[in-house]
Every structure is written in structure tokens, then in C-alpha cells.
Amino acid sequence: MSNDEFRAALARLAAGVVLITAQEPPLDEDGRGEDVGMTATAFMSVSLDPPLVMVSLRNGSRMDDLLDEQPLWAVSVLAASQRHV
Known part of the structure; x- marks a missing residue:
């Protein structure tokens, strides 16, 4: 991913929700x-x-424990039309 693509992706995230x-x-x-x-x-x-990027997780949560042992994970930036997710 280029710097411009990375910057453009993050510019779409004003105060949104991501799926990890x-x-x-x-x-x-x-x-x-x-x-x-x-x-x-x-x-x-x-x-x-x-x-x-950085994501804050509750210490000791299932995702926190998983990311301690799993080097591969993904973040999806959700659109307003994906509120149901």
C-alpha cells in the first residue's frame, strides 16, 4: 500500500467504527x-x-489475548450503511 493510499483510507475515518x-x-x-x-x-x-495503525483493546479481553499470539489480523473501516455489523 502506498503512502497516498494509506492516507486516503485513513482520511475516510473521521470518528468511525472499525471491525477488527x-x-x-x-x-x-x-x-x-x-x-x-x-x-x-x-x-x-x-x-x-x-x-x-493503533487500536486500543481492553486488557485481558479475548481479542487482546488473541492478538498477543496471532501476528496476522485485519481492520475493516465500516461505512454508515454497515451499521448492522
Whole structure:
């Protein structure tokens, strides 16, 4: 993602809501981990180069614990039409 694309994406987030998602590790070798998600409003840009963001989570929450062990996670910026999410 270029700096301009990163800046443009974050410019769309005035005081919005984001969806943070990650996948828990599988319980057995043949299984697939559970998808976990949460909404958050405490999300902000930290740096453009490199592109870094920060999200605030409740200490000890399920998502906090998951992100401690899961290096891959995603953030989706929600539009007003996605209030149902």
C-alpha cells in the first residue's frame, strides 16, 4: 500500500467504527481456527512511513489475548450503511 493510499483510507475515518478480525489457532491439526471479530472506535494512524495503525483493546479481553499470539489480523473501516455489523 502506498503512502497516498494509506492516507486516503485513513482520511475516510473521521470518528468511525472499525471491525477488527483475527483467527484463533485450530484446536487440533485437522481443524480450522475460529474467526473472532470485534468493533472498535479507538483506532488511529500512528505513522505513514511505514504505514502503522493503533487500536486500543481492553486488557485481558479475548481479542487482546488473541492478538498477543496471532501476528496476522485485519481492520475493516465500516461505512454508515454497515451499521448492522
